[in-house]
Amino acid sequence: MDDQGTRHSATDRRRIIDELTATAAQQGGVVSRAQAYAAGLTRGELRAQLRARRWQRVWSRSICLHTGPLATRGAQWAAVFEGGDRAMLDGESSLIASGLEHYRSEAWRVSVPRGVKPLRGAGLDVRRTRRWSAEDRVATGVPRTRVPVAAVRAATWARSDKQAALLLTLPVQQGLTTAADVGRALLAVRRDRRRELMHAVVTDLVGGVRSLGELDVARQCRRRGLPVPDRQVVRRGKDGRYYLDVCWDDFHLVVEIDGIHHTWASSVVPDALRQNEIALGRSTVLRLPLLGLRVAADDFFAQVERGLRAGGWGRAA
Template identity: 60%
Template sequence: MKSLETPRTASLRAARRQRVERLARTQSGALSRRQLYAAGITRAEVRANLRARRWQRVGRHVVVVHTGPLALATTLWAAQLSGGPRARLDGASSLIAAGLDGFQVDRHRVSVPRGARVFRDRVVDVRQTRRWRTDDIAAGGGPPRTRSEVAAVRGALWARSDRQAALLLTMVVQQGVAPADRIGQALLQVKRDPRLAFVIDVVTDLLGGVRSLAELDFARECRRRGLPEPTRQVVRRGRDGRYYLDVVWEEWGLVVEVDGIQHALAQEVVADALRHNDVTLAELTVLRLPVLGLRVAADEFFDQIERALAAAGCPGLGPAA
């Protein structure tokens, strides 16, 4: 009897491994223990494969069916699977899965609906969210994740600082992961949050409201710091017609150009450079202030403005640095 059962047992085990390998290929090599057990793999077989170093464990509930370095896609799948069957990548992690490049996270964020089981894990940050909506899930392949415009808003609200929140939103728009208008629409769903006003300001800038909003903020900062009142939106004439300078101190030969998100676009770079050069040839000093800098590094930029005014002999600002 034993000799008849052994080939059958080996055949069943091989069939189970094939099912596991097929499923693993669709998830970049990552499988939850729940999926392994559903495929017929026993707990003893999981332990044996881990002990033999054919597989590796990622967190408490996920196994990767190889022992090599983890690709980004594998890490993202492992994070999502760690949250359970209703979990989805959220915030910056969802944006990274959608193609955001160059933004680093300490742990990947996964959201689950209220009432779902939540546990501590050093690999993934699983949290319940009261903003859970079934229609917020993104279409397409890869691990389940929140739609990019919703994830951008949540990522900004959950960021460690205002600086990180503004950087995330700007990168999302610049890299084309989500357009500013859809982020603005998603932001309308948020009624209360300690960072809501700041995020609204940043999204307004990204939507193109930079002229009025940023210049009002600039004037407010000048008054707060005791700087002389500049002239705003000064008309100059160049080779290709008229253009406007955002902020000018004529008496001290200083111009500050407040750059919105549109200045990062290719079609604006040449025009900006020509205008900058025209102004410089007129023996004026030109400083550039990105709107993002006004949001997250105002002190550093205004220190430069004060130094330029002092160097030009503006009274009350002390000697040039």
């Protein structure tokens, strides 16, 4: 019997469970308690399934219709259910749900509008955000923010500048969005401590990679008391002319600036051939990712100084 004293027949109970099973198949094996009750399952029947260990609880508002390991997609749906009707995965959690690879999150971040109670639990992080908007929500699949919006928010919430730059770069690199779309999403951020960094990274992704990187290297060298390099020096190779990003001919040192385009398949072979030609010409080649300029400049320029010293440069006494 249910809480009002109505008993389901075995046939009705089987029909209800079949309906819930079909729903769960679309949600990583999980249904919300609200979905279970809406399908006709009584609270008593739900408790019976849990006591018999046919099903298992997921946080406070979801049920997994098996007792094996919870699927990632099921955890995502359950996290959203914890936040209520207007909840959506956000930030890095939304990126993972949208297909981001080679990245893991410690907890499922869920955004809810003002007025909804935040929740914390093992593997769960439900928070209110003033930037919540229904227009940012993906229309299909697990409720989540659109990739460009998620990337920008993930960067603002990141634990470090390095992680922020990575979260802006990976979705573009993996083809989940475009740099231009991330740039448009970034325009909505009026105030944030990382706003300047994020604009710099997105500018690198959108274009102007070489010129921006070369200017930054020259600026950093002046600030650190290192000799200013030559830029866009022409060399001739087996297949014609090619350009070096920055070099110090007198000290046999070349720095190749790697933007995101250097990770694309179409660039891998030409870049390798060019680097080999330079090395065969007795120059040292250092690689400087643009992200390195943003998050680890001191480490990279310490290597540049070592390369210059190895080539014969020394600071004036």
